[in-house]
Amino acid sequence: MSAVEKGQLITANRLRDGIAVFLTTSGNWSESIDEAVLAVEPEAAAALEQRAREDERKTIVTGSYLVDAERRDGRVRAAHIRERMRALGPTVRTDLGKQAEGKGAFFAAPEGE
Amino acid sequence: MYRYDEFDNQFVRERTRQFRDQADRRLRGDLTEDEFRPLRLMNGLYLQLHAYMLRVAIPYGTLSSRQMRRLALIAERWDKGYGHFTTRQNIQFNWIKLEDTADILDALADVEMHAIQTSGNCIRNVTTDHWAGAAADEIADPRPVGELLRQWSSLHPEFSYLPRKFKIAVTGAPNDRAAVKVHDIGLRLHRNEAGETGWEVIVGGGLGRTPMVGVTVRGFLPQHELIGYLEAIMRVYNLYGRRDNKYKARIKILVHEIGHDKFREEVEAEYASRPHPSTEVEERELKRIAAYFAPPAFESLPRWSPAFEEAKLSHPAFARWAKNNLGPHRVDGYAIVNISLKPEGGIPGDATAEQMRIMADLAERYSFDELRVSHAQNIVLPHVRKGDLFAIWQALEDTGLAAANYGLAGDIIACPGLDYCALATARSIPIAQSIARRFANSAKQDEIGRIKINISGCINACGHHHVGHIGILGLDKKGEEFYQITLGGSSAESASIGTILGPGFAGHEVADAIETILDTYLKHREPGEEFLGTYRRLGAKPFKEALYATA
Numbered sequence A: 001m002s003a004v005e006k007g008q009l010i011t012a013n014r015l016r017d018g019i020a021v022f023l024t025t026s027g028n029w030s031e032s033i034d035e036a037v038l039a040v041e042p043e044a045a046a047a048l049e050q051r052a053r054e055d056e057r058k059t060i061v062t063g064s065y066l067v068d069a070e071r072r073d074g075r076v077r078a079a080h081i082r083e084r085m086r087a088l089g090p091t092v093r094t095d096l097g098k099q100a101e102g103k104g105a106f107f108a109a110p111e112g113e
Numbered sequence B: 001m002y003r004y005d006e007f008d009n010q011f012v013r014e015r016t017r018q019f020r021d022q023a024d025r026r027l028r029g030d031l032t033e034d035e036f037r038p039l040r041l042m043n044g045l046y047l048q049l050h051a052y053m054l055r056v057a058i059p060y061g062t063l064s065s066r067q068m069r070r071l072a073l074i075a076e077r078w079d080k081g082y083g084h085f086t087t088r089q090n091i092q093f094n095w096i097k098l099e100d101t102a103d104i105l106d107a108l109a110d111v112e113m114h115a116i117q118t119s120g121n122c123i124r125n126v127t128t129d130h131w132a133g134a135a136a137d138e139i140a141d142p143r144p145v146g147e148l149l150r151q152w153s154s155l156h157p158e159f160s161y162l163p164r165k166f167k168i169a170v171t172g173a174p175n176d177r178a179a180v181k182v183h184d185i186g187l188r189l190h191r192n193e194a195g196e197t198g199w200e201v202i203v204g205g206g207l208g209r210t211p212m213v214g215v216t217v218r219g220f221l222p223q224h225e226l227i228g229y230l231e232a233i234m235r236v237y238n239l240y241g242r243r244d245n246k247y248k249a250r251i252k253i254l255v256h257e258i259g260h261d262k263f264r265e266e267v268e269a270e271y272a273s274r275p276h277p278s279t280e281v282e283e284r285e286l287k288r289i290a291a292y293f294a295p296p297a298f299e300s301l302p303r304w305s306p307a308f309e310e311a312k313l314s315h316p317a318f319a320r321w322a323k324n325n326l327g328p329h330r331v332d333g334y335a336i337v338n339i340s341l342k343p344e345g346g347i348p349g350d351a352t353a354e355q356m357r358i359m360a361d362l363a364e365r366y367s368f369d370e371l372r373v374s375h376a377q378n379i380v381l382p383h384v385r386k387g388d389l390f391a392i393w394q395a396l397e398d399t400g401l402a403a404a405n406y407g408l409a410g411d412i413i414a415c416p417g418l419d420y421c422a423l424a425t426a427r428s429i430p431i432a433q434s435i436a437r438r439f440a441n442s443a444k445q446d447e448i449g450r451i452k453i454n455i456s457g458c459i460n461a462c463g464h465h466h467v468g469h470i471g472i473l474g475l476d477k478k479g480e481e482f483y484q485i486t487l488g489g490s491s492a493e494s495a496s497i498g499t500i501l502g503p504g505f506a507g508h509e510v511a512d513a514i515e516t517i518l519d520t521y522l523k524h525r526e527p528g529e530e531f532l533g534t535y536r537r538l539g540a541k542p543f544k545e546a547l548y549a550t551a
């Protein structure tokens, strides 16, 4: 078992096309959740929020918020199913969205039952 | 056929120009999201899980082939090749970019379409029977009155800032296919013994968080009083409707809180207090509108088509489709074709651009250039000669649109749910797919007969689960999806809200549960009795026992 890092990442929708994006260590927004920076301490999370609000003002993204997540072996998994879906695309159209563009998360789509 | 008049056309163009400017200002940063959100919602643009979503109005669900082809073009050029037809007789595109939206609205305006009145606290686009103008049981086509209401309510200053959104549905037939009892205002046409027609006015129905069946405030209102009377209803609502709490702001809450009788009194008092202006203008307007909905030039045909009968005999699959998917037309020799957008394992209501084009071609060739979107998320060719049915079926077969499950267990209504929707608590579509797979056997579906299964991915109830004979509501239980089942709902004439059966189920258990419920029905039904009839006769008990006793 490798180390698991738990924390919060910040996500938003890119303003011009609405695509779900995640704030990275370099301060950019990536479509891939794996590139998200994870804040472990509350102060770090607050700093991410601050940064995201600035990017909202700069009209890069809109509607940013914090999400519980964990990183394992360099891959990131959000705690809530809704956020896992945003990181993948629709589970009923695995031919579309991030999962189809090589930007998906590592976990599989929740089962189609 | 229905079309916009010159006024509308100009108006839609102006709105599109305004929106282009608003979107530019937003992208430049001159507008904040809080400022822009109401503007984009007014133009049907939502922000969803994966991208923006554009909801395009299809008034009365009526489309020409040209308009359907335009939807196909939008799907291809600005989306990912498909669209989702909804229970509000609209279409939604799931992968829209803000920066493209004004171009899309222009492309819609070219074919007299738009996305206005698909959201916001206004009177939403009026919905009607998807068989309007075609159904054998119809007293009169409800669309002219729907259109009169639309023109009256669009941008009516008094009704642009209602406490909450407002939905009106109209049916001209005794068999209610427009769910009028679960709308804010429902209108249902009746004919009395003297042969006159009048409108039953039903108020305060609705689904969502607080589902309710509407109450009749007038049983038989002459048509020329309609606008005046509805105005009185709107005034009472505008005056007393709650604006402090959006969950209590719908007219259904008002009707419920002050009581039916009091509400009726208030409306009658308001109606009586105003001088009734001459209705001459409205009547002239109604005549003008009716011309847009004039019936097509039907041929006079024999009721019986030998070609149709022979094709059924030689092709059992066609015969089954014809039995399940056709509706009785009011003109001899014609039929209503219901194209099921519920192929087994497919996504309810989704159609590809190619499928849209093929349906458009079929409509152009065989159905007077007309298509309808039904609130069950299917497509209707309203006026087809019986002799052409076989050719249509073959074309549908070739493009995966010949599912013969109209009105059966496979014809499931499902909202987009957590696969697309930002408000969802659970997925809906995979549940629909698992149930459809379970009943893939057509003999079993035919044996079960008419049944409505409705699925919503959250309490907003876009999938109308409360009025499904079997309703399924997806919820979030500590981060896991789980599903609550209700039985006994109906949106038809004898509307009712379904009752929760018992504890919920995990997603992978739902199809089993539905099968158990339907097997219980098959065991207990009387000859000819549909599921709803058996449920109403026996109540929940046998179903509960079958579902929970063994657990």
Ligand code: HEM
Binding pocket: B046, B048, B053, B085, B086, B087, B088, B092, B164, B182, B183, B205, B206, B207, B208, B209, B250, B414, B415, B416, B420, B421, B422, B423, B460, B461, B462, B463, B464
């Ligand atoms: C995916 C984006 C959607 C969003 C954000 C959305 C949002 C909502 C919300 C918030 C409500 C509740 C309104 C209230 O309580 O007054 C609602 C109701 C409703 N929605 Fe949607 N919806 C969406 C998609 C759909 C779709 C795809 C359909 C059709 C299949 C649909 C049909 C309806 C209907 C019929 C109701 C109303 C029930 C009633 O108010 O009586 N919606 N929607």
Ligand code: SF4
Binding pocket: B415, B416, B417, B418, B421, B422, B423, B424, B425, B456, B457, B458, B459, B460, B461, B462, B463
């Ligand atoms: S019912 Fe809920 S999940 Fe389904 S479309 Fe409506 S808001 Fe979204």
